[in-house]
Amino acid sequence: MKELLELFLAFARIGGLTFGGGYAMLPMLQREVVENKGWATEAELMDYYAVGQCVPGVIAVNTAVFVGNKVKGLLGAIAASLGVVAPSLVIIVAIAAFIQSFSELEIVQNAFAGIRVAVCVLIFTAIVKLFKKAIVDKFTFVLFAIVFALTVFVDISPIIFVIIAAIAGIIVKCVKEGKAK
């Protein structure tokens, strides 16, 4: 029980003190998980982090589930992942409730009209970084172009694209390796 509480609190600290998630979280994870608690080695943490990006879901939660699992099995995984999300729940609900009651004010509307422009730019810069890593050859570019056009102009659930992309990726990789041999 004490260990579960410790997992929850350690991951609540990690969730509550990192802005932006993803890569910003790694130094905090190293300090809490490797140096303070000794729950995992540096190498193990890097494995969790790498594989955490290759399974569905948010990287922070996936890493928490790995560490929790190692320390205390499924219950540990649940405690650690609840820890990561607890600060978000509290902070966002407080801000959302606050904004909801002021959203009619002109000053708030003007502020958000400006903020939305910045959101465009932030998403754009994130895309530029991801694009370089993901679009590596003709196949990935064609896949990118088709899915982008279909999503913008046709109303199709993104779930369908995710499933098709995984299958197409496997087939193309297999065909390529077959040719190489």
Add this chain to the structure above:
Amino acid sequence: MIYLQLFWEFFKVGLFTVGGGLASLPFLYDISDRTGWYTHAQLADMIAISESTPGPIGINMATYVGFTSAGVVGSVLATLGFIIPSIIIVSIVSRFLKKFSENKLVKGAFYGLRAVSVALICAALVSVVKISLINIPLFQETGAILDLISIPGILLAAACYFVLKKWNPHPVFVLGGSAIVGILLGFVGLM
């Protein structure tokens, strides 16, 4: 029953989101279109706040969408729905970690998934641009191409991009600066 529906929608988002928090965006637009629980404009504001507060962006957005759709209970259920697939999948994967990351099928799947993930985020960007940088209703009314794009919006976007490239500040500063510009110039009237 909105609570059950919220949980189920976010369970699906958690199951099919690959590649970090922003990758959940297209799913959130899809939910908005199908359910009408929140508008595209509200979602853009939620992205801004999720980027400026502590915690993973994906979790922040799930919490925010849940709250906007169905209050505090909604935010808890959306967040739980979002993380439960992770708990199940990662718990299974952690039993054969090494084999998983070297598996050919897994590698092939991610080769395709990464490309689609970028395409879906691009489509989400188009949705945000539609409510922040271009004015389709005004363009349809006047037919003048200059009425389609918001010049102050483009200028502010260029300024944000320049600041990000030059100093690489934390997003919260870019968002805060844009909020101040929006207030000072009365951005709603300029659109």
